[in-house]
Amino acid sequence: MPLSPHLRNVLILLLLLSLIGLPPVWLGISAEKDAHLAEQQNDPARSARLYEQAALHLPWQPALWQEAGLAALAAGKADEAIRLFDEARQRGALTLPGQIALGQALWQTGQMQAALTVWEAAFAASGPNPELLGRLVEAYHASGRYSDEQEALQRLLSVRPQEAQAHYRLGLLLAASQPEAALKEMMEAARLDPTLETKVQPVRRALTLALLSDDPAYRLTVTGQGLAAVNEWDLARQAFVQAVRLRPAYAEAWACLGEADQHLGQDGTAALKQAEDLNPDSALVQAFLGLYYQRQGLTAEAVRHFGLAAALEPENAAWQAALAEAYTQDGNLPLALEAHQRATQIAPREAQYWRRLAAFCAIYEYQISEIGLPAARRALELAPEDASALDVMGQIYLALGNRPLAEKYFQQALKADPNLAEAHLHLGLVYLQSGQMALARQALQRSAELAAGSPLEEQAQMLLRQYFP
Numbered sequence: 001m002p003l004s005p006h007l008r009n010v011l012i013l014l015l016l017l018s019l020i021g022l023p024p025v026w027l028g029i030s031a032e033k034d035a036h037l038a039e040q041q042n043d044p045a046r047s048a049r050l051y052e053q054a055a056l057h058l059p060w061q062p063a064l065w066q067e068a069g070l071a072a073l074a075a076g077k078a079d080e081a082i083r084l085f086d087e088a089r090q091r092g093a094l095t096l097p098g099q100i101a102l103g104q105a106l107w108q109t110g111q112m113q114a115a116l117t118v119w120e121a122a123f124a125a126s127g128p129n130p131e132l133l134g135r136l137v138e139a140y141h142a143s144g145r146y147s148d149e150q151e152a153l154q155r156l157l158s159v160r161p162q163e164a165q166a167h168y169r170l171g172l173l174l175a176a177s178q179p180e181a182a183l184k185e186m187m188e189a190a191r192l193d194p195t196l197e198t199k200v201q202p203v204r205r206a207l208t209l210a211l212l213s214d215d216p217a218y219r220l221t222v223t224g225q226g227l228a229a230v231n232e233w234d235l236a237r238q239a240f241v242q243a244v245r246l247r248p249a250y251a252e253a254w255a256c257l258g259e260a261d262q263h264l265g266q267d268g269t270a271a272l273k274q275a276e277d278l279n280p281d282s283a284l285v286q287a288f289l290g291l292y293y294q295r296q297g298l299t300a301e302a303v304r305h306f307g308l309a310a311a312l313e314p315e316n317a318a319w320q321a322a323l324a325e326a327y328t329q330d331g332n333l334p335l336a337l338e339a340h341q342r343a344t345q346i347a348p349r350e351a352q353y354w355r356r357l358a359a360f361c362a363i364y365e366y367q368i369s370e371i372g373l374p375a376a377r378r379a380l381e382l383a384p385e386d387a388s389a390l391d392v393m394g395q396i397y398l399a400l401g402n403r404p405l406a407e408k409y410f411q412q413a414l415k416a417d418p419n420l421a422e423a424h425l426h427l428g429l430v431y432l433q434s435g436q437m438a439l440a441r442q443a444l445q446r447s448a449e450l451a452a453g454s455p456l457e458e459q460a461q462m463l464l465r466q467y468f469p
Contacts, residue, residue, distance in 0.1 A: 387417035
């Protein structure tokens with residue numbers, strides 16, 4: 001039976017109204033296509049905008065919200081990414097990569113606990129995903145949640161046993177409580193990545209010493225010193241605190257605790273005073289007191305304490321080297337030179353003391369040919385591939401006015417260690433002197449980046465301001 005004209009008109013009107021209410025699908029399809037193109041053209045900001053447009057016009061494709069969030073994050077717009085990821089989550093379209101990225105965006109905006117909550121929830125739902133575990137390790141580490149970091153590292157290594165850095169970090173975390181397990185992790189880290197050997201060596205040495213003793217307080221103190229040697233001051237402090245709790249009269253542990261406190265932005269004087277009261281005849285206690293006064297700019301006091309340390313242990317080259325630095329800061333270069341030379345006499349086969357002597361001569365232009373050059377050569381004989389020794393040889397030749405040889409050694413130093421900030425700075429000086437300003441600027445900027453927060457950075461920045469205002 002044919003439709004009446006009235007009914008037919010009503011149906012046509014309803015169809016037109018429904019079509020008006022639908023989003024323009026072709027706009028969404030076009031926006032999604034353009035978003036893919038923007039990604040290929042490495043324009044994530046535009047890609048994010050286009051993905052969002054596509055998501056608005058294609059509501060049956062909620063995954064587009066996540067794509068928009070990922071693009072916004074790649075464009076450095078973390079706040080925008082959070083909004084877009086939330087849209088995807090509300091529509092049930094936030095996958096594991098999206099959850100990881102949402103946590104990253106939250107972390108970048110300072111919402112650390114919110115980021116951790118997202119990552120922990122994702123881990124509970126998905127299991128041991130390596131990328132997710134890596135994020136959790138970093139977050140726990142930054143938050144000082146070391147037991148959680150340890151657990152996350154162990155889970156990460158269960159799925160990626162070849163992660164050398166994870167073995168190294170786990171070794172650090174286990175050092176104070178489980179030295180045998182820590183030593184095993186350190187050995188595995190160095191085996192998997194030989195470039196870690198420099199960082200592993202001082203910790204491994206400390207752990208070996210600790211395992212030779214039955215004294216828990218001594219073991220903790222030695223282990224803490226090994227951790228301090230690789231700038232893990234927070235972990236080192238925990239070891240020192242445990243040591244003084246076990247043996248409250250242990251002066252050296254108190255001195256180490258005072259040193260750790262200073263590195264962590266605390267005062268440290270109470271622990272140092274306790275150490276001195278307990279055993280003023282400890283060379284280590286006197287040396288840490290010397291360091292304290294050196295940092296305060298009280299050079300005469302620093303000289304006195306380092307001198308006491310050197311007198312208490314006259315065969316310890318480290319105290320002579322420290323005394324030399326204190327004399328230098330006090331302006332007494334002849335005595336500084338004598339102390340540097342004594343260090344090389346005490347430990348003639350240790351390259352570091354020859355290197356220090358050569359650097360002193362180069363920096364202060366003090367008997368460069370007579371003492372500095374032979375010392376630099378001896379350092380290289382003992383450690384021919386050591387980046388710092390190569391750098392010092394370059395400093396000697398730069399001080400002697402031989403720029404080609406200086407540049408050669410600085411380049412060799414950077415080949416041995418591309419991240420040696422000192423070599424970048426010294427190479428920048430060579431380029432400044434030879435008028436190669438573009439190369440000089442590049443070298444000085446790299447030095448400043450690598451030495452962030454140190455006096456070396458200040459030196460590099462000063463030269464940048466002077467020559468490239």
